Structure formats: structure tokens, C-alpha cells
Amino acid sequence: MLADAHAHLLPRDYPADAPACFPRMEPVDGETARMLLFGSLKFKARDAFFDAERRIDEMAASGVDFEVLSPMPPLLRYDLPVADGLALARHVNEFTATLCATDPSRFAGLGMVPLQDPDVATAELTAVRDAGLRGVEIASNVLGVSIGDERFLPFFAEAERLGLSVFVHAMPSLSDRLPASTMGTYVVGLEGALAAASLITGGTAAKCPDLRVSFSHAAGGFGLMVPRAQYFWSGTWNEEPPVPERALQHDDGPSPLEYARRFYYDSMVFDVRAVRYLVDLLGADRLLVGSDFPAMPREDPAGRTLRMAGLPEDALADVLWGNAFRFLGMEPPVS
Secondary structure, eight states: OOEEEEEEEOOSOOOTTOOTTSOEEEEOTTSSOEEEEETTEEEEEOGGGTOHHHHHHHHHHHTOOEEEEEEOGGGOOTTSOHHHHHHHHHHHHHHHHHHHHTOTTTEEEEEOOOTTSHHHHHHHHHHHHHTTOOEEEEESEETTEETTSGGGHHHHHHHHHHTOEEEEEOOOOSOOSSOGGGTTTHHHHHHHHHHHHHHHHTSHHHHOTTOEEEEGGGGTTHHHHHHHHHHHHHSOSTTOOOOHHHHTTSOSSOOHHHHHTTSEEEOOOSOHHHHHHHHHHHOGGGEEBOOOBTTSOOOSSTTHHHHTTOOOHHHHHIIIIIHHHHHHTSOOOOO
16 A cells, blocks of 8 residues: 655635635646646646546556645745635635545545634634544745744644644745745755754644644755754764763753654655665654655656665555554555
8 A cells, every 4th residue: 555645736716706815727728737826826737636536547557545635835825814814725625625525545635724823723723623634734934934933832732632633844935045946946955854843942842742743855954953953962972872961951851853753754855865864763653655746746656766765564564654644643544
């Protein structure tokens, strides 16, 4: 079995009376694709984004048995007025729930909330759960503010209380330190690392120990950042026992690496050497299959690089499908 925990969807249409700031999906002459227009964004979305039958056909062609569907990240527009952001989230969530209901043995859905207003986003989580969605997708920052900021703690605490999963997708911040052409490459690595680190340093990981959270693209550079944090926590290399003097500088709570091993990470890192490192550092029980499908083509076949990593059979099964269902807090579907 293979479960893709990082796949996206787009609604086929939006209400005719939607606010002007809403996205639009326009027909493409002679094609089944539709054109997404959202502010300055213009994106040609092929039918697999919104057609369940087409998705199932493409899943079968690439060897995928199950997909965790989340909104295409550009829909996470935290600059919208809160009321419009809530209306957009509800429309997208309804579409996601409807698409997933076409075949619950193949699909599970993650919704979205207007995190620009943490109180509104927190209150909306119950509706997300009641719609049958397994959690929410959020961006790695909210208008440049780290998700580990204390203003978002009630949101994460409520997600934990409701048993909802949180998928953190790397998204550009307001920084201009790298050119716009790197938004899909280097910035993804930076944003993922900052988001994961902020949940530890901001206290969310400590205060929400049962929160199920995953990061796109293995949280970027986080896997190389956290051993340095571990050293400054313990005073030792290679995760050796802390030196006594350093132990006096912090409590006996989890170390940075122990916190990092509570998170999940999708394994879309494009290199088997990176996969092996992540398994060695964080554990095979922390990795998920990810593809960004259909925004990006899947490996052919799906999971090829994971199978090249030489993992024991039980660990490979965890990465290919078991961890995805643990992240979602659900039992695998019965075939």
C-alpha cells in the first residue's frame, strides 16, 4: 500500500456572487483544465485537481492507493479580510469534504481556516471536524509571523483537543532576502525550517504534546538545524548525555531532538541520501510519502526513491502508508 500524504486539490468553481477578492476558475478552450485566477496568480489547473474520477485514474497509474488532500497552497491567503477568508475557507472545505466522500477508501481531506484571525480560525475547527475532514493545512507563517508565536497557541491547543491533524506547508514570507525566482526552491527549505523551529522555541511543542503536526518537504533545512540546537541544549556532540553544567541551564523536559521526533515530515526531498539521513536522525516512524501532486508530477512509480533507501520491510511499510494513518489519527481503510 502507498498513501500520499501531500497531495493538493482546487475547487472546480466558486460562487457567482462571491466577493471580488475570491479566486476564479475559468474554462480553457478545448481542454478539461481550468484557469485559476487569484489576485496576480494565473495557474492552469488540470482536471485531476478537482475531478475525483480523474484522480483515481492517475493514482492507479502511479501506484498510489490513498491520498491526503489539502488545498493548493496559494489558497491560503491570510491577507484577505477575515470575513472573506472565512467564506473562502468554508467553500474550499465543503468541496474537499464532498470530493473525499466520493471514495473514503481512497481519500482523506484537510481543510483550511483564516489564521489571520486566530480566534476565528480556532472557532472554525469544530466545523472542520464535523465536516468529516481529518485536520487542516496551514502556511508556515502568517503574514510573516511565525506559527510558533504565542498568539496561535490556542489554535494548536484546540486542534489537539479535537484530535485534528495540522499540515504545515512551506510558503514565502514577506522577506526579500532572496529573489522571487527562488520562492519554490530555496525559500521552501528556509520556511519549513523556521516553522518547525518556531513550534519548539515558542513553546507550542511543549504545551501541546499530543498535537499531530507534519511539515511539507521534511521541513526544509530543519534536519540539519536541530542537531546544532541539540548541542547548545546538551553541550555534547552526537546526542551524547548532557554535560552536568549544561543540565543546570534548562529543565529536564524534552531536548530539541526529542521534540523534533514528535513531528511528521513528508519525504519529498528528491534524493535517497537525504531520505537516509532523515530516517537516521528522526526515525522511520516520522516520515510520510509526499508528492505535491498534481501541481508536480509524481515519481514513476510513486515511492521509488523511498524503496531505494534500503529500509527494513517494516520501516518501509511505515513510511509508505502506516505513518500517514497515524498522522491522520485513523485506521487504514479495509481493501
